[in-house]
Amino acid sequence: MNSLTIIKIGGNVIDNPDALTQFLASFRGIQGHKILIHGGGKIATQVAEKLGISTTMVEGRRITDQPMLDVVTMVYGGLVNKQIVARLQAMGVDAIGLTGADANTVLSKKRAVGAIDYGFVGDIEEVNSGQIQYFVRQNLTPVFAPLTYDRTGSLLNTNADTMASAIAVDMAIRNEVTLVYCFEKKGVLADPDNDDSVIAELTPESYADYKSQGVINKGMIPKLDNAFKAVEKGVKRVIICHANQVAEAVGGSGVGTVLRLGVPA
Ligand SMILES: Nc1ncnc2c1ncn2[C@@H]1O[C@H](COP(=O)(O)OP(=O)(O)O)[C@@H](O)[C@H]1O
Numbered sequence: 001m002n003s004l005t006i007i008k009i010g011g012n013v014i015d016n017p018d019a020l021t022q023f024l025a026s027f028r029g030i031q032g033h034k035i036l037i038h039g040g041g042k043i044a045t046q047v048a049e050k051l052g053i054s055t056t057m058v059e060g061r062r063i064t065d066q067p068m069l070d071v072v073t074m075v076y077g078g079l080v081n082k083q084i085v086a087r088l089q090a091m092g093v094d095a096i097g098l099t100g101a102d103a104n105t106v107l108s109k110k111r112a113v114g115a116i117d118y119g120f121v122g123d124i125e126e127v128n129s130g131q132i133q134y135f136v137r138q139n140l141t142p143v144f145a146p147l148t149y150d151r152t153g154s155l156l157n158t159n160a161d162t163m164a165s166a167i168a169v170d171m172a173i174r175n176e177v178t179l180v181y182c183f184e185k186k187g188v189l190a191d192p193d194n195d196d197s198v199i200a201e202l203t204p205e206s207y208a209d210y211k212s213q214g215v216i217n218k219g220m221i222p223k224l225d226n227a228f229k230a231v232e233k234g235v236k237r238v239i240i241c242h243a244n245q246v247a248e249a250v251g252g253s254g255v256g257t258v259l260r261l262g263v264p265a
């Protein structure tokens with residue numbers, strides 16, 4: 001099987017010009033075929049605020065009414081995606097910017113209204129890995145914005161961690177996939193106040209323990225839920241690491257947190 005690296009980069013790095021530059025340099029250094037999925041939630045919130053649109057997040061997900069959908073379409077699909085693509089091109093990485101609507105790559109369904117109406121938020125129903133594979137085979141590097149679409153032609157806002165997990169799972173049918181969630185810390189920390197307290201290996205059991213102690217909380221919980229889902233569904237390797245260290249992590253240097261199923265031997 002071909003090896004393929006899928007990287008997710010979050011809003012705290014994208015929002016920081018120096019951190020983004022360092023990440024892109026590290027991303028460029030990853031050997032072989034690769035795919036980037038970016039977030040940008042922080043920038044969307046800032047742009048919305050400038051337009052007088054306030055943000056409501058429920059369990060880490062953005063309530064996306066029509067004005068907010070317009071903002072995230074402009075910010076994720078335009079500003080953030082195209083800036084990253086242009087910078088990768090300048091570094092010699094032949095990147096192509098995509099949303100889930102482009103080449104019918106990621107189809108979703110508008111989340112049903114329950115106790116909460118999330119608005120135009122999409123839950124992924126289908127990843128068209130054949131189409132994504134086509135781009136990769138052309139030696140292109142797909143760069144996905146966290147936008148999907150439904151069969152009525154509406155764009156839908158989809159969490160970038162979820163999108164990375166779903167794409168990785170589907171691409172794992174045809175490839176040996178390494179999925180890396182990278183952010184501004186060195187990995188999942190055993191002590192949130194100590195940036196060097198990286199947990200080298202996390203299993204569902206140790207994850208549950210850390211969660212019950214409150215050591216793992218906030219945005220890290222949906223991220224790890226998505227990450228474990230990927231391991232369970234056939235993704236070969238899942239790593240959580242610092243955005244600067246992504247090439248080292250993929251190269252097997254042991255930085256960051258590796259997820260494993262079951263208690264390690
Ligand atoms: N144990 C932990 N180790 C590292 N980060 C943690 C931990 N528990 C909570 N977090 C928080 O999770 C955040 C990452 O989640 P999130 O903000 O969704 O990231 P991103 O936008 O990069 O996807 C970190 O910035 C950190 O504040």
Ligand SMILES: CC(=O)N[C@@H](CCC(=O)OP(=O)(O)O)C(=O)O
Nearest residue numbers: 010011039040041061062159160
């Ligand atoms: C539905 C939903 O919540 N979508 C996210 C998509 C962006 C994202 O995931 O960005 P980060 O990775 O930077 O957090 C949002 O609009 O915030």
